Amino acid sequence: MSDGQRAVTITEVAARAGVSISTASKALNRRGQLRNETRERVFAAADELGYQPNALARSLVQRRSYTVGLLSTESADRFNIPLHLGLENALGAGRVSVFLCDGRADPERERFYLESLLSRRVDGIVVTGVRTDARPPLADVPLPVPVVYAYSRSADPGDLSVLPDDEQGGRLAAEHLLAAGRRTFAHVTGPTEYAAVRDRLTGFRAALAEAGVALPDARVRCGPWREEFGRAATAELLAARPEVDAVFCGNDLLARGALDTLRESGRRVPEDVGVVGFDNWGVLAEGARPPLTSVDMDLQGLGELAARRLLSLIEGNRESGLVHHPCRLEVRASGGGPAVR
Amino acid sequence: MSDGQRAVTITEVAARAGVSISTASKALNRRGQLRNETRERVFAAADELGYQPNALARSLVQRRSYTVGLLSTESADRFNIPLHLGLENALGAGRVSVFLCDGRADPERERFYLESLLSRRVDGIVVTGVRTDARPPLADVPLPVPVVYAYSRSADPGDLSVLPDDEQGGRLAAEHLLAAGRRTFAHVTGPTEYAAVRDRLTGFRAALAEAGVALPDARVRCGPWREEFGRAATAELLAARPEVDAVFCGNDLLARGALDTLRESGRRVPEDVGVVGFDNWGVLAEGARPPLTSVDMDLQGLGELAARRLLSLIEGNRESGLVHHPCRLEVRASGGGPAVR
């Protein structure tokens, strides 16, 4: 609590251990050739003094801060939590800390944070977003540190972007519903301006086609990412084509809406109609009636992947282009497919 | 993108401006007495070179890193997002960056992060949680930096904790429902081990009592924070006391469950029964039928408050104890109270 007393420095540790500063440094960092006895004396001294090396000074001389910036561009989003967790998993082991900055979808603010990160000499930057659509790169000049875009895609092909494999996610949904014997499919999803919307549909359709099942445009409804739209679109779909027995939704919110409309129209899920969502948003999927089967983008895994790639860039390797991370299916009740593996 | 070229230092700026290093420093930081012409020459040089001061070096000499740690103890939670936003609002202006660490409810991990933050010489630490119950302080020894607990409460009364005013939040709900003419109240909420559960109930009851309305224990249901429990508890409540015309829920998930059960039992909300939730969890509240009126803890405001207090502690002021931040009511349709102001 109380501030004031200066932190203990390596000088004091060295003095107490009766060695020079450089020897203390070597002992503490397990460098150089030291007698065991010396090393231990230094450690003991450090311990007794409660020595905490000053990372600032260390960074200065090593020219490596062991920090990275996490710059979330779009306004704070729940997607960032698992992403950050994954990042920490992969970085924490290497003792890298992360600066979190929320750009709030404001380019000005983004620039401000970028400068701040640069001036703090981060070793790298991860840019996250909530869209897989290409966005302008962080800066129009080459940056002095490596950058990776995670759940966000740079328009510059020289940049590295890691993204969920939406197309494969769409396939997953189709395969699950097909396996349950569904024949008449529908898709309720978000605005077509989202690359994710188009990719998920592409994968979904492709898997259906391979099974000889068609998904005409009339049974694809695009609208806002809102529960209300899920309900309304499903109602329209049922009115136009009552024999629909499978609905794939572009996210879990829409799926919740679909589920409600289906139940209220007298359909049983999953007996009469199978439903699969996207995002696997915990509380939402679990609280649904019945619990919602949903495609999980494994954002944590995505974060880990991004971190590993960033580390690799920091090592000096060159990587660029798009990297896709596979989705997996979280099977609950609504799909009616085979039980959980 | 490309790494390698050394960052430009103040030495180069000084050389280019034809002044000494110290003069350059003074110019850049608007310190000391310099002719305007000199100052401008330095700025121009800095600009042309794209100079970014090295925050590491600056921190070292100033003994102030202008960074703070945000240590979230419980596993990553959506509560942390608005909290972080508020923190950034209040800190960003002072150009303070934040290190984000997720303790994952693991004391070991928490200690690890604490050490890491300390070694990075953060100026202060904000500890966040998802419970308002007292928790053991971050360390059992006095820390060299100030700490504030936000949406988290240290068991040490010498520490400073900022918390939402759950009691007042409960009153808000009661007043809103009373204003709509409700008479027979019920409460569906989380486990009684949560201080938040008890506080919200206390406030709710107090406000009812002031209006001469009683809330017998039989109409208070405590259970897990899950939608399913919201549905089940509401059903029980209705069976035991069909004339219930107001339900206050301990969070929005429970409220969603309550809403569903009410609708399916033939009640109209808000005409027959008023419902108020807690948390004002955007998508959940907006997507509800009808849209859910909910108590908002203003976590962003809480974060700002925490940041301001932390800054004050960093300035050297002494503060301790509990600080409560008021909740506000987000009026939508489900309460049936007076329209939005």
Add this chain to the structure above:
DNA sequence: GACATCTCGGAAAACCCTTTCCGTGGCGAG
């Protein structure tokens, strides 16, 4: 003309480390 007072800008110490380079003493080999 002497002296005090300003204004401007530089030299150097300090911040706390890491790392390179070197010196010393001990040992084995020839």
Add this chain to the structure above:
DNA sequence: CTCGCCACGGAAAGGGTTTTCCGAGATGTC
């Protein structure tokens, strides 16, 4: 005995800033 090598540990040079202190010249006052 000499040489070369190795193990160990110290001196000192950075790393990039800020800040204190001081000196030099210009100006003002009597």
